[in-house]
Amino acid sequence: MSNTQTRNEARTLTGAEIVLQALKDNGVEVIFGYPGGAVLPLYDAIFHQNAIRHILVRHEQAAVHAAEGYARSTGKVGVVLVTSGPGATNAVTGLVDALMDSIPVICLTGQVPTHLIGNDAFQEADTTGITRPATKHNYLVKDITKLAGTVHEAFYVAKSGRPGPVVIDLPKDILIGKGPYTEAPKTEHRSYRPQTEPDPAQIKAAVALLKGAKRPILYAGGGVINAGPEASRLLTEFVRLTGMPCTNTLMGLGAFPASDPQFLGMLGMHGTYEANLAMHGCDVMLNIGARFDDRVTGRLNAFSPNSKKIHADIDPSSINKNVKVDVSIVGDAGAVLKALLECWQADPQPQDRNAMAEWWRQIDQWRAKQCLQYRQEGSIIKPQHAVKRLHEITRELGRDTFITTEVGQHQMWAAQYFGFEKPNRWMTSGGLGTMGYGLPAAMGVQIAHPDALVIDIAGEASILMNIQEMGTLAQYRLPVKIFILNNEYMGMVRQWQELLHGSRYSESYSAALPDFVKLAESFHARGIRVTRAEDLDAGIREMLAIPGPVIADIAVAKDENCFPMIPSGAAHNEMILGAGQSGGVAGVTDEGKVLV
Amino acid sequence: MPTPTPCPKNRFMPDSIDPSFRNATIAVLVENEAGILARVVGLFSGRGYNIESLTVAPVDAERRLSRITIVTSGTDMVIEQIKAQLDRLVPVHKVADLTLEGPHLAREMMLIKVVGKGENRMEALRLADAFRARVVDATTESLVFEMTGAGDKLDAFIELMRPIGLAEVTRTGVVAIARGPRSLQS
Ligand SMILES: Cc1cc2nc3c(=O)[nH]c(=O)nc-3n(C[C@H](O)[C@H](O)[C@H](O)COP(=O)(O)OP(=O)(O)OC[C@H]3O[C@@H](n4cnc5c(N)ncnc54)[C@H](O)[C@@H]3O)c2cc1C
Ligand SMILES: Cc1ncc(C[n+]2csc(CCOP(=O)(O)OP(=O)(O)O)c2C)c(N)n1
Numbered sequence: 001m002s003n004t005q006t007r008n009e010a011r012t013l014t015g016a017e018i019v020l021q022a023l024k025d026n027g028v029e030v031i032f033g034y035p036g037g038a039v040l041p042l043y044d045a046i047f048h049q050n051a052i053r054h055i056l057v058r059h060e061q062a063a064v065h066a067a068e069g070y071a072r073s074t075g076k077v078g079v080v081l082v083t084s085g086p087g088a089t090n091a092v093t094g095l096v097d098a099l100m101d102s103i104p105v106i107c108l109t110g111q112v113p114t115h116l117i118g119n120d121a122f123q124e125a126d127t128t129g130i131t132r133p134a135t136k137h138n139y140l141v142k143d144i145t146k147l148a149g150t151v152h153e154a155f156y157v158a159k160s161g162r163p164g165p166v167v168i169d170l171p172k173d174i175l176i177g178k179g180p181y182t183e184a185p186k187t188e189h190r191s192y193r194p195q196t197e198p199d200p201a202q203i204k205a206a207v208a209l210l211k212g213a214k215r216p217i218l219y220a221g222g223g224v225i226n227a228g229p230e231a232s233r234l235l236t237e238f239v240r241l242t243g244m245p246c247t248n249t250l251m252g253l254g255a256f257p258a259s260d261p262q263f264l265g266m267l268g269m270h271g272t273y274e275a276n277l278a279m280h281g282c283d284v285m286l287n288i289g290a291r292f293d294d295r296v297t298g299r300l301n302a303f304s305p306n307s308k309k310i311h312a313d314i315d316p317s318s319i320n321k322n323v324k325v326d327v328s329i330v331g332d333a334g335a336v337l338k339a340l341l342e343c344w345q346a347d348p349q350p351q352d353r354n355a356m357a358e359w360w361r362q363i364d365q366w367r368a369k370q371c372l373q374y375r376q377e378g379s380i381i382k383p384q385h386a387v388k389r390l391h392e393i394t395r396e397l398g399r400d401t402f403i404t405t406e407v408g409q410h411q412m413w414a415a416q417y418f419g420f421e422k423p424n425r426w427m428t429s430g431g432l433g434t435m436g437y438g439l440p441a442a443m444g445v446q447i448a449h450p451d452a453l454v455i456d457i458a459g460e461a462s463i464l465m466n467i468q469e470m471g472t473l474a475q476y477r478l479p480v481k482i483f484i485l486n487n488e489y490m491g492m493v494r495q496w497q498e499l500l501h502g503s504r505y506s507e508s509y510s511a512a513l514p515d516f517v518k519l520a521e522s523f524h525a526r527g528i529r530v531t532r533a534e535d536l537d538a539g540i541r542e543m544l545a546i547p548g549p550v551i552a553d554i555a556v557a558k559d560e561n562c563f564p565m566i567p568s569g570a571a572h573n574e575m576i577l578g579a580g581q582s583g584g585v586a587g588v589t590d591e592g593k594v595l596v
Numbered sequence: 597m598p599t600p601t602p603c604p605k606n607r608f609m610p611d612s613i614d615p616s617f618r619n620a621t622i623a624v625l626v627e628n629e630a631g632i633l634a635r636v637v638g639l640f641s642g643r644g645y646n647i648e649s650l651t652v653a654p655v656d657a658e659r660r661l662s663r664i665t666i667v668t669s670g671t672d673m674v675i676e677q678i679k680a681q682l683d684r685l686v687p688v689h690k691v692a693d694l695t696l697e698g699p700h701l702a703r704e705m706m707l708i709k710v711v712g713k714g715e716n717r718m719e720a721l722r723l724a725d726a727f728r729a730r731v732v733d734a735t736t737e738s739l740v741f742e743m744t745g746a747g748d749k750l751d752a753f754i755e756l757m758r759p760i761g762l763a764e765v766t767r768t769g770v771v772a773i774a775r776g777p778r779s780l781q782s
């Protein structure tokens with residue numbers, strides 16, 4: 001690719017060069033990938049340049065999670081490159097994960113040459129067919145003159161509106177053939193133009209409801225993170241201006257500072273007592289960038305029964321999907337918050353200060369339950385305590401810290417006990433709940449933030465699902481810390497079996513676990529094992545002091561349950577608190593049992 | 597034959613039967629590109645929405661735009677969801693709920709084969725005349741009628757043919773358009 005040609009005149013390049021040029025023009029610096037026959041032309045083009053760095057993962061699923069971690073921690077689009085057939089099918093779990101959590105990812109997949117498509121050719125899979133419901137949108141490029149335009153469009157689609165994964169399927173003859181390079185069009189997209197600016201009338205209606213509220217609450221979700229750090233700043237400003245309590249979904253953690261006195265913690269199935277009861281008892285609810293997920297609402301016909309609901313979301317299909325709302329605002333969370341702030345300040349109507357003070361007194365009573373309290377006694381490490389100490393010690397260190405998780409109890413404890421003060425520091429698989437997400441996501445975060453502290457809070461079962469990525473950590477010297485809360489159980493499964501299936505622990509014991517210390521060492525990393533509470537702090541400090549990748553295998557109580565818990569099918573005010581305060585499992589109905 | 601869909605339980609509140617359950621004729625203007633029909637159909641099957649009928653064909657001179665007409669049913673909330681879900685597909689230009697937005701015309705075409713002789717055959721021809729069905733194929737023992745109209749008119753004709761030799765039916769599904777000057781393709 002020569003630089004001497006002027007930018008405007010259409011240059012003729014190979015398909016592979018066109019793809020790389022388009023990636024560069026869209027600001028891509030890193031791609032996560034794994035080679036194979038169908039993408040060899042792209043790998044050859046990568047060999048010939050230095051602008052884009054390729055990170056070789058050990059499994060294509062991990063490439064997508066790494067791209068997700070990269071994207072979520074930077075706000076940029078994550079890029080993946082995999083081969084046809086098994087390369088593409090291995091990526092599918094990652095794609096659905098990104099779809100569910102609204103993460104912008106572009107996945108380039110190799111494909112057999114166009115004349116062989118449909119022939120059951122070697123390593124052929126109907127990638128666009130398979131990934132249609134797994135992506136926000138996908139493309140099969142059959143005409144090289146459309147290649148550059150398709151890549152540009154894919155970036156626009158992945159990051160605008162509600163972000164999501166986009167697949168571009170690239171037949172090998174297209175990669176080898178020659179065609180024109182065209183720059184990103186300046187014109188609007190033909191059909192996809194999501195609304196980002198809110199309707200002022202709806203903003204006014206929202207402010208009128210909020211000003212008159214006696215028991216308001218702000219429920220903010222992942223959409224605020226999607227909208228960029230400025231939206232989180234505006235959220236914080238708005239909450240402080242209005243004096244309202246604020247709760248975050250699992251995906252929204254970090255959008256509002258956890259240490260702020262107006263923060264009620266996470267809500268939902270494993271949310272705090274105060275957040276859930278405030279949601280249940282509020283008279284006006286403002287939802288910004290959250291999607292009334294079933295893990296948040298509990299039983300729908302008992303969800304916040306006496307409130308007026310305002311919902312702001314960039315995706316109209318999120319509004320009135322599960323919960324019917326009174327005021328709907330379509331727009332970007334940042335733009336909505338800006339408009340709300342301006343409208344609030346311009347609106348002469350006073351707030352009901354007395355009612356607000358009364359509301360906070362009520363909330364303080366709920367808080368006094370101290371629903372997240374646990375007792376660390378004796379030598380056996382409580383998993384909650386391990387996370388709490390990890391948080392406190394990393395806070396002392398003062399390094400910019402990013403947390404990823406796997407899926408299970410440890411994920412919930414991380415959400416409950418690790419306070420996030422800033423957005424983009426918390427990467428977790430919320431919607432799909434993909435075990436094996438955390439390690440590759442941490443890789444992606446570390447690539448984007450080489451000097452930051454990146455920790456995967458893991459379970460001993462989940463970590464094995466993408467353990468091969470230890471090889472990637474070693475190859476690129478990524479100093480990711482893997483902090484395993486090892487309860488020797490698929491703890492979340494065990495907990496449900498205890499509560500719903502008469503303690504019949506069918507297949508949920510983590511038998512035949514590896515020696516994680518030796519496992520780490522065999523992958524050129526360091527391993528630490530901590531078994532006694534007295535040694536926990538030292539173990540954490542040792543882990544943090546090691547400059548390279550570490551697995552810290554923390555043996556924790558085997559039978560600890562994650563509370564509070566709203567059993568599936570129950571309402572917010574039917575929460576089970578910690579063991580001592582639990583009313584047993586009376587809350588689980590037969591209808592609840594069929595829910596996941 | 598399409599029997600009326602029984603009102604299903606609301607999928608989120610198992611005990612309630614929502615009185616807003618209704619039929620909807622939805623028109624969708626889309627890019628005429630490979631895979632678009634699969635996207636739309638996949639959306640309906642993936643999310644468990646009903647499809648009573650679906651028709652599609654390009655509608656502009658350059659064949660860049662296609663119009664899909666879908667007859668579906670659901671509660672108001674589900675139909676609002678269907679529209680929003682369709683609208684967020686990248687190649688979708690416009691979505692309109694013709695049932696909600698005002699008076700509209702809905703037509704369907706059918707070819708119907710009746711096999712029989714003698715009095716039955718005469719009766720079929722008489723009824724076809726009354727229904728303005730055209731004979732488009734005839735042998736000594738069979739007739740094929742072409743008929744256009746609203747779905748219930750087609751249903752009624754089929755019912756009449758059933759006892760006198762109904763052999764085969766093929767229907768296009770509904771195409772629909774708003775009455776008056778309003779246009780989806782502006
Ligand atoms: C084991 C387990 C337990 C869980 N328990 C809980 C729990 O107790 N509590 C909990 O909260 N979650 C829990 N979850 C996560 C849960 O499944 C959902 O993933 C999560 O609640 C969804 O978060 P959200 O509503 O913020 O939506 P997200 O999935 O983050 O969706 C974002 C919403 O914002 C919109 N949006 C996107 N971009 C923008 C923008 N720029 N502007 C405005 N809007 C935008 C989107 O359209 C979407 O509607 C759990 C998950 C697992 C695996
Ligand atoms: C890929 C995948 N398979 C199965 C599940 C179901 N599942 C959810 S949590 C869990 C157990 C996780 O065990 P572990 O990683 O040890 O975490 P813990 O709950 O013990 O903290 C399982 C099997 C899942 N979420 N993802």
Ligand SMILES: [Mg+2]
Pocket residue numbers: 408459460461485486487488489490491
């Ligand atoms: Mg475990």
